[in-house]
Amino acid sequence: MPVVDPAFWSNLQRQTLECYDEPLLRQVAARLVKPRNQWPVEDLIERGVAITDNPVVIDRRLQELTPAARQVLALIGHSRQPCWNLGNLVEMTIALGQSDGLLPVLALLEAGLLYPRLECGLPTPRADSPRGASTKIKSFEQWMAVPGPLGLLVFTPPQIAVRAIGEDFGLPDLSESERTAGVSGLVQAPTSPLTPAVRPASIREADGLEWLLRLAVLWQQVADAALRRTQQGGFFKRDFERLQQDALLNAPPADHLTDVPDMAFLIIVLAELEGMVEEVEGELRSGSLPSSWEKNVAAALESLWVDLPRLSQWNPLDGWRGGETPAGNPFPSAYLLAFLLLARLPEDAWVRPDAVQTWIFEQHPYWTSESLRPSRQRPWMETFLLGMAYQLRLVQAMRDEDSVWRVRLSPTGRWLLGLGETPNLETVHTQTLLVQPNLQILAYRQGLTSSLIARLTQFAAWENLGAACTLQLQPETVYRALEAGQSFDSIRLTLEQHGTRSMPPAVLDSLRTWSNKRDRITVYPSATLLEFGSAEDLNEALARGLPAVRLSDRLAVVASEETIEFRHFRLAGTRDYALPPEKCVSVEADGVTLSVDLARSDLMLETEVPRFAELIGGSPANGRRQYRLTPESLSAGRSVGMTLTALETWFLQRAGQSLPPAARLLMTAGQGEAPQLRRHLVLHVTDEELADGLMQWPQTRELIAERLGPTALAVAEENAEMLRERLREAGITLVGDPE
Numbered sequence: 001m002p003v004v005d006p007a008f009w010s011n012l013q014r015q016t017l018e019c020y021d022e023p024l025l026r027q028v029a030a031r032l033v034k035p036r037n038q039w040p041v042e043d044l045i046e047r048g049v050a051i052t053d054n055p056v057v058i059d060r061r062l063q064e065l066t067p068a069a070r071q072v073l074a075l076i077g078h079s080r081q082p083c084w085n086l087g088n089l090v091e092m093t094i095a096l097g098q099s100d101g102l103l104p105v106l107a108l109l110e111a112g113l114l115y116p117r118l119e120c121g122l123p124t125p126r127a128d129s130p131r132g133a134s135t136k137i138k139s140f141e142q143w144m145a146v147p148g149p150l151g152l153l154v155f156t157p158p159q160i161a162v163r164a165i166g167e168d169f170g171l172p173d174l175s176e177s178e179r180t181a182g183v184s185g186l187v188q189a190p191t192s193p194l195t196p197a198v199r200p201a202s203i204r205e206a207d208g209l210e211w212l213l214r215l216a217v218l219w220q221q222v223a224d225a226a227l228r229r230t231q232q233g234g235f236f237k238r239d240f241e242r243l244q245q246d247a248l249l250n251a252p253p254a255d256h257l258t259d260v261p262d263m264a265f266l267i268i269v270l271a272e273l274e275g276m277v278e279e280v281e282g283e284l285r286s287g288s289l290p291s292s293w294e295k296n297v298a299a300a301l302e303s304l305w306v307d308l309p310r311l312s313q314w315n316p317l318d319g320w321r322g323g324e325t326p327a328g329n330p331f332p333s334a335y336l337l338a339f340l341l342l343a344r345l346p347e348d349a350w351v352r353p354d355a356v357q358t359w360i361f362e363q364h365p366y367w368t369s370e371s372l373r374p375s376r377q378r379p380w381m382e383t384f385l386l387g388m389a390y391q392l393r394l395v396q397a398m399r400d401e402d403s404v405w406r407v408r409l410s411p412t413g414r415w416l417l418g419l420g421e422t423p424n425l426e427t428v429h430t431q432t433l434l435v436q437p438n439l440q441i442l443a444y445r446q447g448l449t450s451s452l453i454a455r456l457t458q459f460a461a462w463e464n465l466g467a468a469c470t471l472q473l474q475p476e477t478v479y480r481a482l483e484a485g486q487s488f489d490s491i492r493l494t495l496e497q498h499g500t501r502s503m504p505p506a507v508l509d510s511l512r513t514w515s516n517k518r519d520r521i522t523v524y525p526s527a528t529l530l531e532f533g534s535a536e537d538l539n540e541a542l543a544r545g546l547p548a549v550r551l552s553d554r555l556a557v558v559a560s561e562e563t564i565e566f567r568h569f570r571l572a573g574t575r576d577y578a579l580p581p582e583k584c585v586s587v588e589a590d591g592v593t594l595s596v597d598l599a600r601s602d603l604m605l606e607t608e609v610p611r612f613a614e615l616i617g618g619s620p621a622n623g624r625r626q627y628r629l630t631p632e633s634l635s636a637g638r639s640v641g642m643t644l645t646a647l648e649t650w651f652l653q654r655a656g657q658s659l660p661p662a663a664r665l666l667m668t669a670g671q672g673e674a675p676q677l678r679r680h681l682v683l684h685v686t687d688e689e690l691a692d693g694l695m696q697w698p699q700t701r702e703l704i705a706e707r708l709g710p711t712a713l714a715v716a717e718e719n720a721e722m723l724r725e726r727l728r729e730a731g732i733t734l735v736g737d738p739e
Contacts (some may be wrong), residue, residue, distance in 0.1 A: 009082055009157040011648050016115045017045045021136040032061065032112030034519050048112055051370060052157045059163055068104040071096060073113065073164035076156055078417045079336055082307040083117055086144070088309065088333040095337055095363040096169055109140045109607035116143050117153035128523040165418045171341055174356060175349035182608075205410055207395035208301050208425060209448055210253045212293070213465050214267045216457040217248045217275050223286035223480065226387040227268075229279065231295055233313075234322045243268065254445070254466045256395060257405065261319030268316045273307040289457065293450040297425040298412070300450040304392055305416045308335050317376070330366035337364070338381065341416055342395065342409045350398065350406035357381035389413075393425075437504040448497070455494050458484055473507065478514040488515035529563040531603055555603065581605075585654040591662030592629040598622055605654065608612070612637030612647065634666050644668060680705055680714040683723075683734075687711065693700040699726045 017025060022041055027036060029044040031052060039047070051057050062070055075092055078086060081296075090101035098104065108114035110277060114319070116137070137143050144152060144398050227239045234245065243249065249264035260266065268284070271277045278287045292299040311331040313321045316331075338356050345351060357379055361367040367377065385407050393414035400406050414420035431445025441460055445467050456462075459481035460471035481491060488511055497505055532538040535553040542548065547563045548556035558564055584600035594613060596605065612634050613627035637647075644667055648659045659667075687690050688710045694700045703723045705714040715723055724734045 006053070006157065006159055007056065008050060009155065010161075012155065013052065013115060013157055014045060014049050017048055019136055020116055021138045024136075024138060024140075028110060028112040029065075031110060035259040036219075052159050054314045055159070055163060055655060058160055061111065061134070062164060063619065065111065065113075066104065066107065067167070068093060068096075068098050069107045069111075070164055070167045071169055072104050072108060072155060074167035074169070075163050075166040075336060075631075076338065077158075077161035077163075078260050079309055080158075080302065080416065080418070081309045082161060083153055083155040084309055085329070085332065086154050088330070089154065091330055091333040091365055092337060095333070095360075097172075101365075106140060109154070114156050116140070117155050147393060155397050162418070169340060171344045171346055171348075172350045172359070174341055174359060175345050186723075190358065191546060203396055203398050205389050205396045206253075206255050206393050207445065208297050208391075208392040208412065209445065209450075209453070210255070210465075211267070212297075212300055212450055212453055213462070214249055214263075215271055215274065215276060215471065216289075216453055217462045217465070218267050218271050219286055219289065219557070220457060220461060220477075221246070222271075222277050222284055224476075226286075227277075227284040229282050231282075232322075248462065248465060251465065252677060253391060255391075257386040258383055260383065261316070262314065262633050266314045266388070267321035268299060269303065269311060269320075270307060273310055274303060279281075286620060291455045293454040295450070297450045298415075298422060301392060301412060301425075302416060305394070315380070316388065317380040319380060328366070330364060332367075334360050334364055335384065337407070338385070339389075339394070339413065339417060341420055342407065343414065347409055350400070350620045351409050352400075352404060353385045354379065356385070356553075375458070430498060431500045433495060433498045434500050435503055435507055435508045439474065439510060440509060441471040441495075443469040443471060445469060452494075452498060455486075458486060459491050473510065476515050478511065486513055491515075526559045529603065530558065531606075532556070533598065546609045552606075554606075572679070573593055581653045583654060583656045584607075587651075587655050587657060587660055592666070593658030594627045594629070596627065598625060608650065608654075611640060613644055618728075629663050629666055629670060632664050634663075634669075638667075681717055681718065681720055682708065683713040684716050685711050685713070697730075 017028075020028065024670060025041060025044060027263065029039075029048060031049045033039075033044060035044065035047070048659065051061075062073070065073075072089055072093060075089065076082065089105050093101035093104050105114065109116070133206045171354050221509060227243070228236045230236060232250070234240070243264040246264055249267055252259070252448070268277070272279075272284075274290050275285045276289060277288050279360075281286075290300065290303055292303040311332065311459045312329050341356050341359060342351070343526040360381065361377065366372070382405065386394055386397060386405055390397055390407075395407045395411055395676050396410045396417065397405055399406050405630050411423040412425065415422055423575060430447065432444045432452075434444075436442065440463075441456070443456065448469075456471055460473050461477050462469065463472050464470040491511055492503070492508065495507075516544070529551075530541075530548060532541065538550065538554055538556060542550065542556070546558075548558045550556050581604065582602060584597045584602075584605065586595045586597070588595065593616075594609070596609070609627050613629050615627050616626040634642075644659075645666075647663070647667055651657060651659045651663075683694075683704075685694070691707065691713060695704060696712065700723060703715060703726065705716055705720040708714050727734050
């Protein structure tokens with residue numbers, strides 16, 4: 001949802017007010033608008049929306065609230081997320097010292113400064129409501145009694161929440177608490193230049209690119225192969241193992257302080273919140289890269305910051321929840337309280353993560369519950385602050401004298417909380433890419449920006465993430481970039497502007513070749529394909545004004561069928577290509593001539609036959625076109641993958657008969673043993689019994705080369721006289737002279 005777009009939230013505010021029952025609407029308007037007369041409902045709604053953009057009136061309304069109610073709005077303002085779970089707001093108000101955390105929230109709802117987040121802009125009627133009952137909200141207690149599938153969500157327009165920033169929460173200075181407790185290794189500001197307590201080189205701050213790079217890797221992987229989801233919201237075993245074992249997504253960051261559980265699944269959750277992957281029919285498919293990346297790193301980090309209150313399927317204690325959406329999720333409220341505790345520290349003070357967690361465990365109602373299981377009390381704050389928050393550039397870290405990590409808010413963290421100026425996170429190193437002749441790109445991390453990461457992600461595949469990242473240019477990635485709107489020139493300019501050296505000629509040639517192939521492809525989401533009887537018919541139709549694009553000498557495509565005047569055409573028929581192929585080919589007596597019935601053929605046939613047969617003649621005669629199988633045409637078919645089995649199947653489907661012997665002869669020519677031409681004499685006998693006897697008698701069997709038929713035997717010339725003598729011994733006279 002748009003976080004900083006005031007128009008979106010004003011429209012949502014208007015839709016929500018329209019769902020209030022009139023008595024409730026007038027009750028809210030009496031606090032927000034303060035009408036002097038009985039205004040119409042429509043006017044009350046429009047006045048209530050208009051006041052949102054009036055900071056003077058909003059400041060007056062805030063002063064009329066209790067300090068606890070102003071704290072709730074201030075919490076929302078610090079988070080930059082206008083929409084919150086009602087339970088998380090109640091948890092934070094209790095942690096801040098309120099005995100009843102619901103009262104301040106209810107006061108804001110009644111004052112028109114906080115609104116229920118309704119699905120589709122309308123409340124859901126109760127299942128036991130009588131037919132015709134109104135679905136409008138009669139009271140906020142009624143709305144709270146019927147939570148929707150996502151629970152009870154509330155929102156306030158950003159223009160209201162930002163006016164409440166600065167409200168005092170009464171939070172303690174944890175560095176002072178550590179000092180009072182006598183914790184060793186306490187880090188303080190240097191008292192003089194001669195005795196510095198903190199060396200600048202020991203302070204560590206991430207570049208804020210780690211999660212952006214991993215999101216880019218995930219986007220590429222989902223673009224290559226979608227992730228399938230189960231009905232429970234998890235992943236099928238194959239995809240689960242694919243994510244769990246992915247080396248890029250699960251590898252420790254280059255600036256690693258502590259382990260983050262189920263890192264690949266954390267990236268999946270963030271990608272869904274960012275809109276980079278979308279669930280379609282049970283599959284996660286790639287969406288578009290966030291528009292905030294095109295601005296700068298600060299905008300990209302802000303977008304991830306506002307995702308924290310909506311992070312429900314992952315937490316630093318349990319890792320990924322396996323698609324489970326818990327009914328109560330205390331971590332979003334604990335995250336914000338932790339950052340506000342860090343904001344309470346003096347500028348020169350640091351604090352241990354376990355001190356922050358101790359305060360959370362002592363004040364947060366979830367962890368102070370007596371029924372809480374011991375397993376839920378395990379430490380997790382260090383994982384969150386040094387793992388996730390550090391890589392978001394929200395905190396700085398350093399080791400104290402005891403080698404224990406301490407943290408404090410970074411300038412980026414203070415800015416995101418609304419307590420500081422926007423930091424300049426843009427790099428000054430513009431030449432940061434080394435393009436190598438083997439199509440590999442070396443990207444030095446100190447020069448990367450969010451916009452450059454987005455562009456590289458579109459046309460090159462990430463292979464390694466570290467201080468120097470590596471990418472690989474591939475045909476598939478370049479095609480994907482061209483499909484997204486990039487061009488050969490835009491890719492070339494990106495690599496040249498940020499390259500440390502000139503582009504290798506081999507890389508330019510590859511990019512140009514891939515781009516030219518892509519430019520020859522036109523994608524029609526839907527189209528009408530027209531087949532003409534001859535090239536002359538197609539030329540005449542185009543000359544008459546047919547809004548079509550020629551595909552071949554007889555084929556043309558029209559983007560929209562509505563632009564075709566079918567009354568100018570005589571349609572021979574239409575084809576349903578979902579049905580089995582039509583039998584429209586007859587084989588002539590020679591076994592190699594094929595006659596195609598044009599009235600029954602289809603476009604697929606026009607692409608099949610030229611693979612293994614040659615066209616005979618030009619224009620068809622009597623509605624038929626003829627092709628002929630030749631040794632050259634079948635040799636060309638074998639070179640493009642045509643096999644004997646495929647040709648036999650084609651004849652059965654298209655001609656309704658098996659492959660003719662002549663066609664089989666030409667198709668298998670040269671594949672078997674070479675035939676031999678030998679000189680033999682042929683011995684003809686009177687009957688088969690005599691031939692059988694000669695073939696069986698040892699004296700004559702060795703002199704006969706082979707049997708040619710029932711009464712014909714082949715004899716080598718040099719064995720003729722010997723055979724004559726053997727037959728004479730048996731009482732048979734051989735007639736005929738070999739010469």
